[in-house]
Amino acid sequence: MPGGGPLAADWVAMKLPELPDLPVRGVLDRVVEVLAERETAVLVAPPGTGKTTLVPLALAAGTSGRVLVAEPRRLAARAAAGRMADLLGESVGESVGYSVRGDRRVGKATRVEVVTSGLLVRRLQGDPELAGVDAVILDECHERHLDADLLLALLLDARAGLRPDLRVLAMSATVAAERLSALVGGERAAPVLRVEGRAYPVDLTYVAPLPRERAEAQVARATRAALAGADGDVLVFLPGAAEIRRTAALLDDVSADVVPLHGRLSNAGQDAALRSGPRRRVVLSTSVAESSLTVPGVRAVVDSGLARVPRIDRGRGLSGLATVRVSAAVADQRAGRAGREAPGRVWRCWPEHEHSTLPAYPEPEIRTADLTRLALELACWGTADGHGLAWWDAPPPGGLAAGRKVLRALGAVDANGAVTDRGRRIARIGLHPRLARALLDGAAEVGARAAAEVVTVLDDDTLTPGVDLVTGLRALRRERPARWRREVERLAGLVEGADGVDDPAFVVALAHPERLARRRGPGSASYLMAGGTAVTLPPGSGMGEAEWLAVGVATRDPGRSEGRVRLAAVADEQLARRAAANLLTTVDEVDWVDGDVVARRIERLGSIVLSEKPLRDPGRALITAAVRRGLASTGLGVLRWDSDAVALRGRLEFLHRTIGEPWPAVDDAALLADLDRWLGPELGAARGRADLERVDAGQALRRLLPWPEAARLDELAPERMTVPSGSRPRLDYSTDPPVLAVKVQEIFGWTDAPRLAGGRVPIVLHLLSPAQRPVAVTADLASFWRTGWPQVRADLRGRYPKHAWPEDPATVPAHRGTARNAGRG
DSSP, X not given: OOOOHHHHHHHHHSOGGGSOOOGGGGGHHHHHHHHHHHSEEEEEOOTTSSHHHHHHHHHHTTOSSEEEEEESSHHHHHHHHHHHHHXXXXXXXXXXXXXXXXEEEOOTTOOEEEEEHHHHHHHHXXXXXXXXXXXXXXXXXXXXXXXXXXXXXXXXXXXXHTOTTOEEXXXXXXXXXXXXXXXXXXTSOOOEEEOOOOOOOEXXXXXXXXXXXXXXXXHHHHHHHHHHHOOXXXXXXXXXXXXXXXXXXXXXXXXXXXXXXXXXXXXXXXXXXXXOOSSOEEEEEOGGGSSSOOOTTEEEEEEOSEEEEEEEETTTTEXXXXXXXXXXXXXXXXXXXXXXXXXXXXEESSOGGGGGGSOSSOOOHHHHSOOHHHHHHHHHHTOTTOTTSOOSSOOOHHHHHHHHHHHHHHTSBOTTSOBOHHHHHHHHHOSOHHXXXXXXXXXXXXXXXXXXXXXXXXXXXXXXXXXXXXXXXXXXXXXXXHHHHHHHHHHHTTSOOOOOOOOHHHHHHHHOGGGEEEESSTTOSEEEETTSOEEEOOTTOSOXXXXXXXXXXEEOOTTOSSEEEEEEEEXXXXXXXXXXXXXXXXXXXXXXXXXXXXXXXXXXXXXXXEEEEEOSSOOHHHHHHHHHHHHHHHOGGGSBOOHHHHHHHHHHHHHHHHTOTTSOOOSHHHHHHTHHHHHHHHHHXXXXXXXXXXXXXXXXXXXXXXXXXXXXXXXXXXXXXXXXXXXXXBEETTSSSOEEEEEGGGXXXXXXXXXXXXXXXXXXXXXXXXXXXXXXXXXXXXXXXXXXXXXXXXXXXHHOTTSOOOSSGXXXXXXXXXXXXXXXX
């Protein structure tokens, strides 16, 4: 590594043996040597081995440049910097500092700077050479956060093209080391160094839920068991801040300090959770405490088995955080927290038999999250589709395309996907592009501070406990919590805009125009959003009479068709038209509605109908297309099908089934697919259902007859058949084979019934009594006369004595009436 200079000499003089005796100390020299020789490496070390704090100090001791440590979370970045500064006996901001969004403590003498992955992506965009930086450490790679995966891809690209001397060390607790080694090292795989943990044994207890027990109640029950069954502090893992609040309320009577720990806490609150207290503590934490943070004094862990991860429902236009089961790897990491300092105990809040069903590793965010921000960063980097970059997992094409579509609507990229000047301004703000757009454009309308206030809440909806954004803002302005105030001031300083009319709903609509929503009916709690998704306003929101809403946050629970509004502001149609002008359309629509053609001129905001008027003279093509849709939805039964038409269709279907080409298929699907050929003139003239009901279906079907073969239609599939009595009953082609129903006296003299389709198919005879009731069914007439007729004859003679029932039907002429004098039997 580059050396020399007074700073390097000072650091070399520092005595590394005086640092804590943690497992990673044994490989520090090796890490420094490998990076000096190979420039890339992978370090695999379990939580608690000291890799986050000792490795950066060791690397900084061997170089005069700065060492950057990328952490996936702000809380972890601050904590790591604080711990390293304590080890050096300094304050944060001297030799060791940190930079996170909205908070930076770095000085001229800072040698180790801990930054969040997202912030380092922005820094790399502005300075791809990372001037003054000698080494970058990517911590906790196994967590597979979206920003971290993107940072790795961009960093490797910068190293390949601009900074081949830049040292890159990827560190992880549990990871497929060979895959990471190949990725980081490129053509020459990076060396892999391993550190064994010094964990104490932990005892596992599985706590199955009780019937209808909520997750928070189950966790609280397990926490009480941990307090009673183990010494030391209890670390409880929950999916989010809301669950932490509810669990804390259930534990308000325990003899311990109940302390929250999550990324939305103030700095003071986070620091308090990471310090031992005078009393025993129960630390209720999100996943931030899984790996890169050390919570001192913990001897017991309670694991809810749940985590909150980013998800996007592209079909409904909803994105946010979803609660999922943890992976087996994460469950092991959480359990390991109980064995850091002494033997510990772990309570897992799921049945033991379910543990084997957990996924092996967490799902990488890049596969499931909203990729709009990633798409913008790629556009800024100059590769809109991400090709040419070395990815751990490449962005899914569908997700990336959806992100670029949003950016195009925001004006952040052009038609070719290249970033615009506006797109670079949006990217520099460091928020999701939707929120950055709302800040930029909202500041010009309502003022920089008012826009910043709304955007801050949209970015962190935990700031307001209720659904009504306006009420929440009023409380924030009154109470002025430090975290909210600092972020508002930071964002307001990034944009320009004179004070205007304070309109939170307008700013929300700028961020999410597709979430403008209109009530679906008087008194209804259901709203239709412009994007086409229905959402429900929860009871007690205080906005139940609102006709329009600007929805800031909406989620959808599994199994529910409608989303649920989590944060919104009352809006109106005028605001919707102004904020989402690009969603306004006016079209002439002619469609089949409730069984008939309806022509309307409709104005819409996305999927929301604003107005509709009857259309007096729609175009012929629009009407015909609507009639087609009507036939497809209503069915061909709307046409006039008399008995002749039904018979013709049956005959054609029989010949198609029996002979095939050239006889056409005439089932519904085939006829609907070939409307022009057989129904073209009628379609062209029809203006609605009434016209269709007058169409002679049989006459139209004749257009399908195949000539010259059609000349044999009556021979191959006659509509009627002449029987020995002279009658001509109709054949029924709806069955297979066709049926001829005829009185038995009318076929006296027939020894074999005729066959159809050129002798291919026999007719099935349904033989009837004089009262038209069936007495026999046969396809073999000769056999029937020999074996079946004697029994049938005996029965008919008793019931119809006035009729002739000869022993040998061949001796009596076929007849329709009684034939009293013919062949008395």
